Amino acid sequence: MIALKDIEKYYASKGVKSYILRHVSTVINQGEFVSIMGPSGAGKSTLLNIIGMLEEPTYGEYKFMDEDVISLSERKRIELYRNHIGFVFQAYHLIDEMTVAENIEAPLLYKKVGGSERKSRVADMLDRFNMVGKKDLFPSQLSGGQQQLVGIARALAAQPSIILADEPTGNLQSAQALQIMELFKKLNKEDGITIIQVTHSEVNAAYGSRILHLLDGVIKEDVRL
Numbered sequence: 001m002i003a004l005k006d007i008e009k010y011y012a013s014k015g016v017k018s019y020i021l022r023h024v025s026t027v028i029n030q031g032e033f034v035s036i037m038g039p040s041g042a043g044k045s046t047l048l049n050i051i052g053m054l055e056e057p058t059y060g061e062y063k064f065m066d067e068d069v070i071s072l073s074e075r076k077r078i079e080l081y082r083n084h085i086g087f088v089f090q091a092y093h094l095i096d097e098m099t100v101a102e103n104i105e106a107p108l109l110y111k112k113v114g115g116s117e118r119k120s121r122v123a124d125m126l127d128r129f130n131m132v133g134k135k136d137l138f139p140s141q142l143s144g145g146q147q148q149l150v151g152i153a154r155a156l157a158a159q160p161s162i163i164l165a166d167e168p169t170g171n172l173q174s175a176q177a178l179q180i181m182e183l184f185k186k187l188n189k190e191d192g193i194t195i196i197q198v199t200h201s202e203v204n205a206a207y208g209s210r211i212l213h214l215l216d217g218v219i220k221e222d223v224r225l
Protein backbone atom coordinates (compact mmCIF):
# COMPACT_ATOMS: atom_id res chain seq x y z
CA MET A 1 0.00 0.00 0.00
CA ILE A 2 2.82 2.36 1.00
CA ALA A 3 6.36 2.08 -0.32
CA LEU A 4 8.92 4.68 0.73
CA LYS A 5 12.39 4.50 -0.76
CA ASP A 6 15.33 6.58 0.40
CA ILE A 7 13.15 9.43 1.61
CA GLU A 8 15.16 12.48 2.62
CA LYS A 9 13.87 15.71 4.05
CA TYR A 10 15.92 18.70 4.96
CA TYR A 11 15.46 22.41 5.50
CA ALA A 12 18.21 24.72 4.23
CA SER A 13 18.91 27.92 6.07
CA LYS A 14 21.85 30.20 5.21
CA GLY A 15 23.40 27.38 3.19
CA VAL A 16 23.22 24.92 6.10
CA LYS A 17 21.08 21.84 5.65
CA SER A 18 19.22 20.47 8.66
CA TYR A 19 18.18 16.92 7.97
CA ILE A 20 14.85 15.83 9.39
CA LEU A 21 14.66 12.45 7.66
CA ARG A 22 17.51 10.41 6.18
CA HIS A 23 17.33 7.36 3.93
CA VAL A 24 13.92 6.32 5.17
CA SER A 25 12.80 3.21 3.31
CA THR A 26 9.94 1.00 4.35
CA VAL A 27 6.89 -0.83 3.06
CA ILE A 28 3.57 -0.77 4.87
CA ASN A 29 0.99 -3.26 3.71
CA GLN A 30 -2.77 -2.95 3.73
CA GLY A 31 -4.20 -4.08 7.06
CA GLU A 32 -1.15 -3.21 9.16
CA PHE A 33 -1.37 -1.18 12.37
CA VAL A 34 1.93 0.65 12.69
CA SER A 35 3.15 2.93 15.47
CA ILE A 36 5.90 5.43 14.81
CA MET A 37 7.87 6.11 17.99
CA GLY A 38 10.97 8.07 18.91
CA PRO A 39 12.16 11.07 20.89
CA SER A 40 10.89 14.58 20.33
CA GLY A 41 12.32 16.02 17.12
CA ALA A 42 13.11 12.58 15.65
CA GLY A 43 11.00 13.36 12.57
CA LYS A 44 7.87 11.33 13.41
CA SER A 45 5.30 13.95 12.42
CA THR A 46 7.28 14.84 9.32
CA LEU A 47 7.26 11.19 8.23
CA LEU A 48 3.52 10.89 8.92
CA ASN A 49 2.85 14.11 6.99
CA ILE A 50 4.85 12.84 4.02
CA ILE A 51 2.91 9.55 4.08
CA GLY A 52 -0.29 11.63 4.28
CA MET A 53 0.78 13.83 1.36
CA LEU A 54 0.64 16.97 3.51
CA GLU A 55 4.39 17.49 3.04
CA GLU A 56 6.78 16.61 0.24
CA PRO A 57 10.13 14.94 0.75
CA THR A 58 13.24 16.68 -0.57
CA TYR A 59 14.31 13.44 -2.27
CA GLY A 60 13.15 9.88 -2.53
CA GLU A 61 10.41 7.77 -3.99
CA TYR A 62 6.93 7.33 -2.60
CA LYS A 63 4.35 4.93 -3.98
CA PHE A 64 0.85 4.95 -2.50
CA MET A 65 -1.41 2.22 -3.88
CA ASP A 66 0.96 1.87 -6.84
CA GLU A 67 0.71 5.57 -7.70
CA ASP A 68 3.95 7.52 -7.85
CA VAL A 69 2.99 10.29 -5.42
CA ILE A 70 5.95 12.57 -6.16
CA SER A 71 5.26 12.86 -9.89
CA LEU A 72 1.48 13.20 -9.57
CA SER A 73 -0.13 16.53 -10.37
CA GLU A 74 -1.44 18.48 -7.39
CA ARG A 75 -5.01 17.73 -8.46
CA LYS A 76 -4.42 13.97 -8.67
CA ARG A 77 -2.61 13.95 -5.36
CA ILE A 78 -5.49 15.70 -3.62
CA GLU A 79 -7.87 13.21 -5.21
CA LEU A 80 -5.76 10.27 -3.99
CA TYR A 81 -5.66 11.81 -0.52
CA ARG A 82 -9.41 12.44 -0.39
CA ASN A 83 -10.27 8.98 -1.63
CA HIS A 84 -8.05 7.02 0.72
CA ILE A 85 -6.64 8.94 3.66
CA GLY A 86 -8.26 9.95 6.93
CA PHE A 87 -6.19 12.19 9.22
CA VAL A 88 -6.68 12.36 12.98
CA PHE A 89 -4.82 15.07 14.90
CA GLN A 90 -3.76 15.48 18.52
CA ALA A 91 -5.57 18.81 18.78
CA TYR A 92 -8.65 17.42 16.96
CA HIS A 93 -8.76 20.27 14.39
CA LEU A 94 -12.53 20.47 14.45
CA ILE A 95 -14.22 23.58 13.12
CA ASP A 96 -15.43 25.54 16.17
CA GLU A 97 -18.32 27.25 14.38
CA MET A 98 -19.76 23.98 13.10
CA THR A 99 -21.86 21.49 15.03
CA VAL A 100 -20.79 17.89 15.57
CA ALA A 101 -22.92 16.75 12.61
CA GLU A 102 -21.60 19.52 10.36
CA ASN A 103 -18.00 18.69 11.27
CA ILE A 104 -18.52 15.06 10.31
CA GLU A 105 -20.20 16.08 7.08
CA ALA A 106 -17.58 18.65 6.00
CA PRO A 107 -15.11 16.34 4.17
CA LEU A 108 -17.98 14.73 2.30
CA LEU A 109 -18.80 18.10 0.75
CA TYR A 110 -15.25 18.31 -0.58
CA LYS A 111 -15.59 14.79 -1.94
CA LYS A 112 -18.82 15.84 -3.66
CA VAL A 113 -20.81 13.06 -2.00
CA GLY A 114 -24.52 13.62 -2.74
CA GLY A 115 -26.89 15.09 -0.14
CA SER A 116 -28.82 11.97 0.86
CA GLU A 117 -25.68 9.82 1.00
CA ARG A 118 -24.04 12.51 3.17
CA LYS A 119 -26.95 12.57 5.59
CA SER A 120 -26.95 8.80 5.82
CA ARG A 121 -23.20 8.55 6.47
CA VAL A 122 -23.36 11.26 9.13
CA ALA A 123 -26.31 9.50 10.79
CA ASP A 124 -24.37 6.20 10.73
CA MET A 125 -21.35 7.81 12.37
CA LEU A 126 -23.42 9.54 15.04
CA ASP A 127 -25.10 6.24 15.77
CA ARG A 128 -21.89 4.25 15.83
CA PHE A 129 -20.21 6.71 18.20
CA ASN A 130 -23.29 7.14 20.43
CA MET A 131 -23.43 10.82 19.62
CA VAL A 132 -26.92 11.21 18.21
CA GLY A 133 -27.89 13.33 21.25
CA LYS A 134 -24.86 15.55 20.72
CA LYS A 135 -25.17 16.18 17.00
CA ASP A 136 -26.20 19.84 17.36
CA LEU A 137 -23.58 20.73 19.96
CA PHE A 138 -20.43 22.65 19.10
CA PRO A 139 -16.94 21.20 19.75
CA SER A 140 -16.42 23.48 22.78
CA GLN A 141 -19.42 21.80 24.43
CA LEU A 142 -17.76 18.37 24.31
CA SER A 143 -15.06 16.71 26.41
CA GLY A 144 -11.65 16.15 24.84
CA GLY A 145 -12.38 12.47 24.35
CA GLN A 146 -15.70 13.25 22.67
CA GLN A 147 -14.02 15.81 20.42
CA GLN A 148 -11.49 13.21 19.36
CA LEU A 149 -14.31 10.76 18.63
CA VAL A 150 -15.83 13.41 16.35
CA GLY A 151 -12.41 13.82 14.72
CA ILE A 152 -12.29 10.08 14.09
CA ALA A 153 -15.93 9.96 12.93
CA ARG A 154 -15.14 12.77 10.48
CA ALA A 155 -12.18 10.80 9.12
CA LEU A 156 -14.24 7.59 8.86
CA ALA A 157 -17.25 9.20 7.18
CA ALA A 158 -15.12 9.62 4.08
CA GLN A 159 -14.56 5.82 4.12
CA PRO A 160 -10.75 5.91 4.04
CA SER A 161 -8.55 2.87 3.45
CA ILE A 162 -6.03 4.23 5.90
CA ILE A 163 -6.09 6.34 9.05
CA LEU A 164 -3.07 8.47 9.90
CA ALA A 165 -3.08 9.69 13.48
CA ASP A 166 -0.57 12.09 15.04
CA GLU A 167 -0.57 11.59 18.82
CA PRO A 168 -4.33 10.99 18.76
CA THR A 169 -4.52 10.58 22.53
CA GLY A 170 -1.89 13.18 23.42
CA ASN A 171 -4.43 15.53 25.03
CA LEU A 172 -6.60 12.87 26.66
CA GLN A 173 -6.99 11.24 30.07
CA SER A 174 -5.92 7.61 30.16
CA ALA A 175 -9.49 6.21 30.18
CA GLN A 176 -10.37 8.24 27.08
CA ALA A 177 -7.08 7.28 25.46
CA LEU A 178 -7.90 3.63 26.05
CA GLN A 179 -11.27 4.07 24.38
CA ILE A 180 -9.63 5.60 21.29
CA MET A 181 -7.03 2.82 21.10
CA GLU A 182 -9.72 0.12 21.46
CA LEU A 183 -11.60 1.83 18.63
CA PHE A 184 -8.49 1.84 16.42
CA LYS A 185 -7.93 -1.84 17.15
CA LYS A 186 -11.50 -2.62 16.13
CA LEU A 187 -11.30 -0.50 12.95
CA ASN A 188 -8.12 -2.32 12.04
CA LYS A 189 -9.23 -5.86 12.89
CA GLU A 190 -12.90 -5.74 11.87
CA ASP A 191 -12.99 -3.14 9.11
CA GLY A 192 -9.51 -3.83 7.73
CA ILE A 193 -8.52 -0.17 7.91
CA THR A 194 -4.76 0.33 7.84
CA ILE A 195 -3.61 2.50 10.73
CA ILE A 196 -0.40 4.47 11.19
CA GLN A 197 -0.09 6.43 14.43
CA VAL A 198 2.61 8.56 15.96
CA THR A 199 2.78 7.95 19.67
CA HIS A 200 5.05 8.44 22.67
CA SER A 201 3.11 5.81 24.59
CA GLU A 202 4.31 2.20 24.84
CA VAL A 203 0.78 1.27 25.91
CA ASN A 204 -0.71 2.77 22.73
CA ALA A 205 1.97 1.21 20.55
CA ALA A 206 1.16 -2.22 21.99
CA TYR A 207 -2.26 -2.02 20.31
CA GLY A 208 -0.58 -2.18 16.91
CA SER A 209 1.20 -4.91 14.98
CA ARG A 210 4.46 -3.13 14.30
CA ILE A 211 6.63 -0.34 15.70
CA LEU A 212 8.97 1.85 13.67
CA HIS A 213 11.52 3.51 15.96
CA LEU A 214 12.88 6.77 14.57
CA LEU A 215 16.01 8.43 15.87
CA ASP A 216 17.45 11.59 14.33
CA GLY A 217 15.45 11.01 11.17
CA VAL A 218 16.61 7.43 10.68
CA ILE A 219 14.59 4.23 11.18
CA LYS A 220 16.62 2.53 13.91
CA GLU A 221 14.35 -0.41 14.54
CA ASP A 222 11.38 -2.05 12.86
CA VAL A 223 9.68 -4.36 15.33
CA ARG A 224 6.80 -6.73 14.53
CA LEU A 225 4.66 -7.46 17.56
Ligand SMILES: Nc1ncnc2c1ncn2[C@@H]1O[C@H](COP(=O)(O)OP(=O)(O)OP(=O)(O)O)[C@@H](O)[C@H]1O
Binding pocket: 011, 018, 020, 038, 039, 040, 041, 042, 043, 044, 045, 046, 047
Ligand atom coordinates in the same frame (compact mmCIF):
# COMPACT_ATOMS: atom_id res chain seq x y z
N1 LIG B 1 9.44 24.13 8.53
C1 LIG B 1 10.49 23.73 9.22
N2 LIG B 1 11.69 24.36 9.13
C2 LIG B 1 12.76 23.94 9.82
N3 LIG B 1 12.75 22.87 10.65
C3 LIG B 1 11.60 22.20 10.78
C4 LIG B 1 10.42 22.57 10.08
N4 LIG B 1 9.43 21.68 10.42
C5 LIG B 1 9.97 20.81 11.29
N5 LIG B 1 11.27 21.11 11.51
C6 LIG B 1 12.19 20.39 12.43
O1 LIG B 1 12.16 19.03 12.10
C7 LIG B 1 12.44 18.24 13.26
C8 LIG B 1 11.48 17.09 13.32
O2 LIG B 1 10.16 17.58 13.54
P1 LIG B 1 8.93 16.60 13.75
O3 LIG B 1 7.77 17.44 14.12
O4 LIG B 1 8.81 15.70 12.59
O5 LIG B 1 9.45 15.75 15.01
P2 LIG B 1 8.65 14.76 15.96
O6 LIG B 1 9.48 13.53 16.07
O7 LIG B 1 7.26 14.58 15.46
O8 LIG B 1 8.68 15.56 17.33
P3 LIG B 1 7.58 15.67 18.53
O9 LIG B 1 7.54 14.33 19.17
O10 LIG B 1 8.19 16.71 19.41
O11 LIG B 1 6.29 16.10 17.91
C9 LIG B 1 12.37 19.18 14.45
O12 LIG B 1 13.67 19.40 14.89
C10 LIG B 1 11.76 20.44 13.87
O13 LIG B 1 12.28 21.59 14.49
